[in-house]
Amino acid sequence: MTTPTTTTATTTVLEATGVTMRFGGLTAVRDVNLTVGEGEIVGLIGPNGAGKTTFFNCLTGLYVPTEGKVSYKGTVLPPQPHLVTQAGIARTFQNIRLFANMTVLENVLVGRHTRTKEGLWSALLRGPGFKKAEKASEERAMELLEFTGLAKKRDHLARNLPYGEQRKLEIARALASDPGLLLLDEPTAGMNPQETRATEELVFAIRDQGIAVLVIEHDMRFIFNLCDRVSVLVQGEKLIEGTSDVVQGDERVIAAYLGTPFEGAPEDSAIEEVQAAEAAEAADAAEGNDQ
Numbered sequence: 001m002t003t004p005t006t007t008t009a010t011t012t013v014l015e016a017t018g019v020t021m022r023f024g025g026l027t028a029v030r031d032v033n034l035t036v037g038e039g040e041i042v043g044l045i046g047p048n049g050a051g052k053t054t055f056f057n058c059l060t061g062l063y064v065p066t067e068g069k070v071s072y073k074g075t076v077l078p079p080q081p082h083l084v085t086q087a088g089i090a091r092t093f094q095n096i097r098l099f100a101n102m103t104v105l106e107n108v109l110v111g112r113h114t115r116t117k118e119g120l121w122s123a124l125l126r127g128p129g130f131k132k133a134e135k136a137s138e139e140r141a142m143e144l145l146e147f148t149g150l151a152k153k154r155d156h157l158a159r160n161l162p163y164g165e166q167r168k169l170e171i172a173r174a175l176a177s178d179p180g181l182l183l184l185d186e187p188t189a190g191m192n193p194q195e196t197r198a199t200e201e202l203v204f205a206i207r208d209q210g211i212a213v214l215v216i217e218h219d220m221r222f223i224f225n226l227c228d229r230v231s232v233l234v235q236g237e238k239l240i241e242g243t244s245d246v247v248q249g250d251e252r253v254i255a256a257y258l259g260t261p262f263e264g265a266p267e268d269s270a271i272e273e274v275q276a277a278e279a280a281e282a283a284d285a286a287e288g289n290d291q
């Protein structure tokens, strides 16, 4: 079984320093510092509205942070999405954003465009340079479809894929830009436990290919299994950061987010069983009182 890496990160891939994002009077992200090292999988967790997606948007140039800066491999990133992708950061979105009426292969090819050098005229004239580049792009796209287990579906329309495969396709498309860092925003949302487990394996495999990963997720089991380091945002501020063991044992995290300790916490079905038994007991008692 694959497990989180235990080696200490050597090179810093991503460095966010003092990132603050205000929307009018609301400070969605306040003075957040975060690094992701080469070979690392880092988790970003926090309650709804904590500022996680806003922070991702600041990293990827969708938002221009009110304050702070974001560097990738030592170079400060301009806050423009296409330049951020070109630099080496790719992302997926909380709500799937595929081209629904394009095929699986075409969706991945779209993700390749930042890495193809052929210009507009070459593309329009479909000259030899363009055809060669097109072939190389298709080969790379097929490699990624093999990697994500979607090769057999290459000609299916994206909208006809089951939900779990649509999420995989989003990841394949993000990988098509040959990133050094992949940002995943709730990659297992809406998945069943098997799909979640498969996603976990996929993320480990991505890390093993030398791509660092920063992942937002509400599924704590997934996060704590997967991540070398976890950072917790609460009301826009970083509450704590550390290994899974440290974070899941921190009382402030338990209070602010988890509600109950993660380790040994009862399953929902067990809670329902207890509630049903208590309700039956109460009904019996009420019946007894009536008699």
Ligand SMILES: Nc1ncnc2c1ncn2[C@@H]1O[C@H](COP(=O)(O)OP(=O)(O)OP(=O)(O)O)[C@@H](O)[C@H]1O
Pocket: 023, 026, 028, 046, 047, 048, 049, 050, 051, 052, 053, 054, 055, 094
């Ligand atoms: N474009 C925007 N304009 C104004 N307020 C915004 C905007 N985007 C986010 N916010 C606000 O910023 C805060 C943080 O939202 P954000 O979506 O980043 O949280 P989150 O941690 O990703 O939540 P969730 O887990 O529910 O996705 C929220 O109060 C949200 O309403």
